Amino acid sequence: MGAQDRLVGQRYRLGRRVGSGASGTVWQAYDEVADREVAVKRPRLPGGPADETYRRAAHRLYREARAAARVDHPAAVRIHDVVVEEAGPDGLPWIVMEWVRGESLREALRRGPVAAPEAARIGLAVLGALRAAHSVGIVHRGVKPANVLLGPHGRVVLTGFGTDHVPGEEPLRGAGPAADLRSLGVLLHAATAEHATTAAGRTTIAEPAGPVERTAAEQAATATERATTAAEGSAAGPLGPLIERLLAKDSGRRPEAEQFAEEIAEELAAVVGDRRRGPGPAPDRKEVIGFNPST
Numbered sequence: 170m171g172a173q174d175r176l177v178g179q180r181y182r183l184g185r186r187v188g189s190g191a192s193g194t195v196w197q198a199y200d201e202v203a204d205r206e207v208a209v210k211r212p213r214l215p216g217g218p219a220d221e222t223y224r225r226a227a228h229r230l231y232r233e234a235r236a237a238a239r240v241d242h243p244a245a246v247r248i249h250d251v252v253v254e255e256a257g258p259d260g261l262p263w264i265v266m267e268w269v270r271g272e273s274l275r276e277a278l279r280r281g282p283v284a285a286p287e288a289a290r291i292g293l294a295v296l297g298a299l300r301a302a303h304s305v306g307i308v309h310r311g312v313k314p315a316n317v318l319l320g321p322h323g324r325v326v327l328t329g330f331g332t333d334h335v336p337g338e339e340p341l342r343g344a345g346p347a348a349d350l351r352s353l354g355v356l357l358h359a360a361t362a363e364h365a366t367t368a369a370g371r372t373t374i375a376e377p378a379g380p381v382e383r384t385a386a387e388q389a390a391t392a393t394e395r396a397t398t399a400a401e402g403s404a405a406g407p408l409g410p411l412i413e414r415l416l417a418k419d420s421g422r423r424p425e426a427e428q429f430a431e432e433i434a435e436e437l438a439a440v441v442g443d444r445r446r447g448p449g450p451a452p453d454r455k456e457v458i459g460f461n462p463s464t
């Protein structure tokens with residue numbers, strides 16, 4: 170794409186491209202004014218700026234990125250700036266975020282699934298970020314392991330706000346806060362999947378990246394299927410029933426979603442608390458490898 174070294178907004182020098190997917194491209198970049206590393210995301214839209222639908226979608230991305238910058242939560246990526254270049258031909262924003270050192274949950278899952286208490290800790294952080302976003306009217310729509318960053322000091326950061334879009338459309342019906350919670354269920358299921366299948370005594374090849382690299386709309390479409398899978402895997406541990414509830418829930422109404430999110434937060438906190446209280450294996454081993462449903 171040849172964007173490397175480009176100076177965006179007269180201060181953000183694009184460096185290494187860290188990822189590129191359906192929703193856009195992310196670069197590691199350098200803020201030459203503040204003298205620090207940042208991440209810069211350029212969303213992608215199908216079509217072109219000659220098209221009215223495209224221009225409206227681009228403007229909506231801009232508004233949503235600015236709104237996402239107001240989300241204030243330790244687990245929500247900090248958006249420093251949203252740049253639209255005046256001379257830019259397409260009106261697409263450059264979204265400038267804090268650079269989170271570490272790896273994404275997608276990368277971590279390549280080494281194998283996560284033990285239930287650690288998945289609960291990650292889930293609780295992501296849920297906190299989502300609730301903070303929902304409270305200011307923002308729906309994430311792209312909750313998946315690639316967008317969950319595992320930073321230094323155990324920090325969990327949800328990135329990718331407001332960029333996962335169905336172009337040309339206002340947010341889908343059913344793609345409100347409840348859809349984000351359902352996606353959290355898919356995420357938790359994917360994070361612990363191999364444990365579920367192993368504990369149930371079946372030989373299944375884990376597919377950590379498989380069911381989770383989808384848009385919220387696709388996730389919603391397969392929610393029932395996932396609910397069945399989660400139910401089968403509920404022997405896997407304390408997260409089974411909770412995942413099942415997240416996936417089965419299909420009310421899009423705000424107050425209900427809020428109440429539901431609060432209940433889920435309490436349940437996740439209890440699972441995290443079990444790890445803190447319980448005996449169990451050494452923490453580093455338990456987080457990456459082992460999960461024994463009987464402990």
Ligand SMILES: Nc1ncnc2c1ncn2[C@@H]1O[C@H](COP(=O)(O)OP(=O)(O)OP(=O)(O)O)[C@@H](O)[C@H]1O
Nearest residue numbers: 188190191192193195208266267268269273315328
């Ligand atoms: N603030 C950030 N700091 C560090 N890495 C980030 C940051 N934001 C996103 N990333 C990483 O950039 C990569 C690309 O993200 P991006 O959202 O473009 O693609 P994706 O989510 O993998 O795919 P898709 O575009 O299909 O949704 C992701 O793997 C993500 O982990």
